[in-house]
Amino acid sequence: MQTVRIPTRAGILLGADLYTPVVPSKGVLLVAGPYGRGLAMAVGFARAFAGQGYTTLFASSRGTADSEGELDPMRSEAGDMWDIVRWMRERPWYPGRFGMIGGSYHGYAQWALMSDPPDDLAAAVVTMAPHDFIRHSWGTGSFRFDLVGWSADVGSPEDPNPFRSMRTRAAMRKRVDAMIEAVPFLPGAHDFFTDAGRRWALDRLERDDLDDPYWASERHADALENSRVPTLIFAGWQDIFLPQSMQQYARLRERGVDVALTVGAWTHIDIIFRGQPVIGPETLDWLDAYLAGVGDLRRRAPVRVQLGGRKRWIELREWPPADVTTTTLHLHPGGRLDEDVPGPGAAESSFVFDPARPTPTIGGNLISAGGYQDDTAYAEREDVLVYDSAPLGADLRLLGAPSVLLEHITERCDADVFIRVSDVDPKGRSRNVTETYQRRSGVGALALTLNDTAYVFQAGHRVRLIIAGGSFPQFSRNPGTGENPLAAATLHQNRHEIHHANGASKLHLPVATTAVRSARCADQRSKRSNHA
Numbered sequence: 001m002q003t004v005r006i007p008t009r010a011g012i013l014l015g016a017d018l019y020t021p022v023v024p025s026k027g028v029l030l031v032a033g034p035y036g037r038g039l040a041m042a043v044g045f046a047r048a049f050a051g052q053g054y055t056t057l058f059a060s061s062r063g064t065a066d067s068e069g070e071l072d073p074m075r076s077e078a079g080d081m082w083d084i085v086r087w088m089r090e091r092p093w094y095p096g097r098f099g100m101i102g103g104s105y106h107g108y109a110q111w112a113l114m115s116d117p118p119d120d121l122a123a124a125v126v127t128m129a130p131h132d133f134i135r136h137s138w139g140t141g142s143f144r145f146d147l148v149g150w151s152a153d154v155g156s157p158e159d160p161n162p163f164r165s166m167r168t169r170a171a172m173r174k175r176v177d178a179m180i181e182a183v184p185f186l187p188g189a190h191d192f193f194t195d196a197g198r199r200w201a202l203d204r205l206e207r208d209d210l211d212d213p214y215w216a217s218e219r220h221a222d223a224l225e226n227s228r229v230p231t232l233i234f235a236g237w238q239d240i241f242l243p244q245s246m247q248q249y250a251r252l253r254e255r256g257v258d259v260a261l262t263v264g265a266w267t268h269i270d271i272i273f274r275g276q277p278v279i280g281p282e283t284l285d286w287l288d289a290y291l292a293g294v295g296d297l298r299r300r301a302p303v304r305v306q307l308g309g310r311k312r313w314i315e316l317r318e319w320p321p322a323d324v325t326t327t328t329l330h331l332h333p334g335g336r337l338d339e340d341v342p343g344p345g346a347a348e349s350s351f352v353f354d355p356a357r358p359t360p361t362i363g364g365n366l367i368s369a370g371g372y373q374d375d376t377a378y379a380e381r382e383d384v385l386v387y388d389s390a391p392l393g394a395d396l397r398l399l400g401a402p403s404v405l406l407e408h409i410t411e412r413c414d415a416d417v418f419i420r421v422s423d424v425d426p427k428g429r430s431r432n433v434t435e436t437y438q439r440r441s442g443v444g445a446l447a448l449t450l451n452d453t454a455y456v457f458q459a460g461h462r463v464r465l466i467i468a469g470g471s472f473p474q475f476s477r478n479p480g481t482g483e484n485p486l487a488a489a490t491l492h493q494n495r496h497e498i499h500h501a502n503g504a505s506k507l508h509l510p511v512a513t514t515a516v517r518s519a520r521c522a523d524q525r526s527k528r529s530n531h532a
Contacts, residue, residue, distance in 0.1 A: 008083040015066035016059035019050035026053040026292035028098040033106040034061040077112035099291040103127030114223040123290035127234040141439025143476040151201040224251040230258040236266030309456040320400035331505040337389040341503040353469025355477035355491040389463040396457040400510030407504035411495040416478040424462040
C-alpha cells in the first residue's frame with residue numbers, strides 16, 4: 001500500500017491509498033468517501049479487491065482523514081472525483097479504463113461522477129446509495145432525522161482504540177437523541193453543530209425548499225440521464241435509500257443501459273456484514289465481466305430479489321415483473337380490509353395526531369433499529385388506524401410497489417401521513433413489510449405509492465394497513481402550522497378522517513400471477529445481453 005496526494009483544481013490535496021495486487025492487475029478500481037481509510041474501511045473497500053487482482057485507489061473526501069480543505073459533505077464530489085480521474089490518467093499504472101465500487105456515501109460519489117461520466121469509466125457497482133441526498137432528507141416534505149446523527153459523526157478523527165471510540169460515539173448519540181426530542185429543534189441544533197465546528201449541517205436543517213438553488217450541487221439525477229456505464233445496483237427492502245435505488249435501476253433500464261439489480265431483505269447496516277456473502281461475489285463477477293473482461297457474467301438474470309417472509313431468492317428478467325396483477329382491498333369502517341366495496345352509508349374513521357406525543361417509529365427503513373420488526377403495538381394506539389384483511393386462504397406474493405388511494409381530510413391543512421403494510425400472523429403478531437411517508441397541504445383524495453417490496457404473506461396470515469399522522473423520530477413531527485417543522489415552537493393537534501363510502505379509500509397490491517421460481521431454477525439462458 002502506498003499513500004499518495006492528489007491535486008485538485010480547488011488548490012487542495014486529497015489523501016488516498018493505492019493498493020497494488022501481487023499478481024498482474026486485472027484493472028483499476030476507484031472508491032472515495034468521507035469515512036476515513038482505517039483498517040475497517042480498507043479491508044472492505046481496498047484490500048479485498050487488491051487480493052482479487054485489482055489495483056485499487058481509495059481516496060478520502062476533502063476535509064476528512066488526511067485530505068485538505070473544509071468538510072462540506074455532498075457538495076464537492078463531482079469536481080473532486082473528476083480531478084482524481086485526471087490524476088489517475090497520468091499514472092504509469094493506469095491502463096486506460098477503470099471501475100468504481102462502494103456503498104452509501106461511496107456510492108453517492110459514483111453518481112456524482114456519472115452526472116458527467118468519463119469515457120474511460122467501464123463499470124460501476126453502487127450499493128445502497130442515493131444520487132440525491134437532499135431529496136432523501138426533505139423529499140417527503142418533512143425531515144428525516146437520520147441526517148442529524150450522521151452529520152454529528154461524519155469526518156470525525158479515527159480513534160485507534162475501538163473501545164474508546166465506542167464510548168465516544170455512544171455519548172454523542174445520547175446528545176443527538178436529546179436534541180431531536182427538543183421543541184423547537186433548531187436552537188439546540190444550532191448550538192450543537194456550531195460547537196462541533198459543523199455549521200455546514202445547519203444549512204441542511206434550515207433550508208427545507210428542494211427548489212432552493214443551494215441544493216443543486218448535491219443533486220445528481222442527471223447521472224441517470226447521462227450515464228451509459230454498465231452498472232450493478234444493490235438495494236435493501238428495508239434500506240433508507242431504497243426508493244432512489246429503485247429509481248436508478250428503472251431509469252437506466254428504460255434508457256437501455258446495461259444495468260442489473262440485486263435486492264436483499266436488508267437494512268442499511270447490512271452493507272457491512274449480513275449482505276456481504278451476496279454483495280461481495282456479485283461485485284467481483286460484475287467487475288470481472290465488464291472491467292477485466294475475463295468472462296461472461298455468472299448471474300443468470302438481470303434482477304435478483306430476496307423474498308421477505310420466505311427469505312429465499314428469485315431471479316427475474318425485469319422489475320417490476322410483467323406477470324403481476326393488481327388486487328384491490330377496500331377500507332371499511334371498523335378496521336376491515338376487503339375486496340367488497342363499502343356502501344354509500346359507510347361511516348368514516350378518525351384519529352387525532354398529537355405532535356407533542358407523536359406516533360413512534362417501529363422498525364422500517366432506518367439506519368439503526370430498523371428492518372422487519374414486531375409492530376403489533378400500533379394496533380393498541382388511539383392515534384393510529386389499523387385495517388386487517390380476513391385470513392388468507394393461500395400464499396399471497398407481492399412483487400412491486402403497493403399503493404393507496406385515501407379520501408383523507410384533516411382539521412388543519414398541514415398534515416403528515418404515514419402508511420404501512422404489515423403481515424399479521426395467526427397469533428396476531430404484526431410485522432412491517434413496506435411503507436411510505438408524505439407531508440401534504442389540503443384535503444380530499446390522496447394517492448401514495450409505498451416502497452417496492454418482494455414479500456410472501458403465508459396462508460392463514462392477514463394483510464394489515466396502518467395509517468398514522470407521524471413516525472417519530474424517523475421523521476420530524478408535524479406542527480400543523482405549515483412552517484419548517486424543525487423551527488416550530490408551537491405544536492397543534494390535528495384530527496385525521498378517512499372516508500370509506502362507495503370505496504373512496506383502497507389499497508392496491510401488486511400480486512404475482514404465477515408461482516415465482518427460485519434462483520436455482522431460473523432461466524439459465526439469461527446472460528449479459530439480458531441486462532440491456
